[in-house]
Amino acid sequence: MTKKSKxxxxxxxQSKRAARCATLSEVNSSAIIETFAKDMYGDTSGQEAYxxxxxxxxxxxxxxxxxxxxxxxxxxxxxxxxNLARRAASNIGRDRLPVMETYxxxxxxxxxxxxxxxETLATIKNPPVVFAKQANIAHGHQQVNNGEGMxxxxxxxxxxxxxxxxxxxxxxxxxxxxxxLQTTIASSPPLEAVATVNRPTND
Numbered sequence: 001m002t003k004k005s006k007x008x009x010x011x012x013x014q015s016k017r018a019a020r021c022a023t024l025s026e027v028n029s030s031a032i033i034e035t036f037a038k039d040m041y042g043d044t045s046g047q048e049a050y051x052x053x054x055x056x057x058x059x060x061x062x063x064x065x066x067x068x069x070x071x072x073x074x075x076x077x078x079x080x081x082x083n084l085a086r087r088a089a090s091n092i093g094r095d096r097l098p099v100m101e102t103y104x105x106x107x108x109x110x111x112x113x114x115x116x117x118x119e120t121l122a123t124i125k126n127p128p129v130v131f132a133k134q135a136n137i138a139h140g141h142q143q144v145n146n147g148e149g150m151x152x153x154x155x156x157x158x159x160x161x162x163x164x165x166x167x168x169x170x171x172x173x174x175x176x177x178x179x180x181l182q183t184t185i186a187s188s189p190p191l192e193a194v195a196t197v198n199r200p201t202n203d
Contacts, residue, residue, distance in 0.1 A: 025069035026053040029076035036083040077114035
């Protein structure tokens with residue numbers, strides 16, 4: 001007895017359904033949860049896991065696709081962590097320390113990855129505030145100092161360092177001239193009496 005081939009329409013619908021399932025983060029994560037939860041809880045319904053994940057990811061108002069994906073992955077990673085941690089615990093006390101260490105290392109990786117996924121989700125929902133420096137653009141020549149520049153002069157505040165040095169040097173009796181000291185001379189020599197001038201006699 002030969003099997004009847006499925007109509008092409010049924011195959012097309014099945015292919016579309018498989019594509020939709022592959023692109024839905026809740027479906028992918030529920031399949032992982034179903035696989036890793038069997039060892040802990042017995043047969044787990046993938047459909048039930050999907051419905052629970054779908055209810056959790058769509059609880060917020062108009063959630064983004066990226067937020068739904070990250071939240072689904074975080075739940076799947078949490079189940080992976082629990083499964084691997086239980087496997088590590090089952091090998092304690094059986095002289096199988098390398099096996100236990102391997103499972104525990106994998107469990108902690110899954111736990112750390114879940115933490116990083118939730119941190120990324122929190123960053124997407126609440127992005128950090130960036131304070132940018134102002135860029136002043138004007139026509140013509142203009143210098144803008146947004147960084148650390150010269151200190152701002154205030155009333156009774158900063159004095160000219162050169163004047164301050166000159167005042168201190170003068171008060172201490174030191175010469176401001178870097179050369180050798182010289183004897184002070186008069187600016188003009190003393191004037192002598194003018195001799196008698198022979199003038200012509202007036203006739």
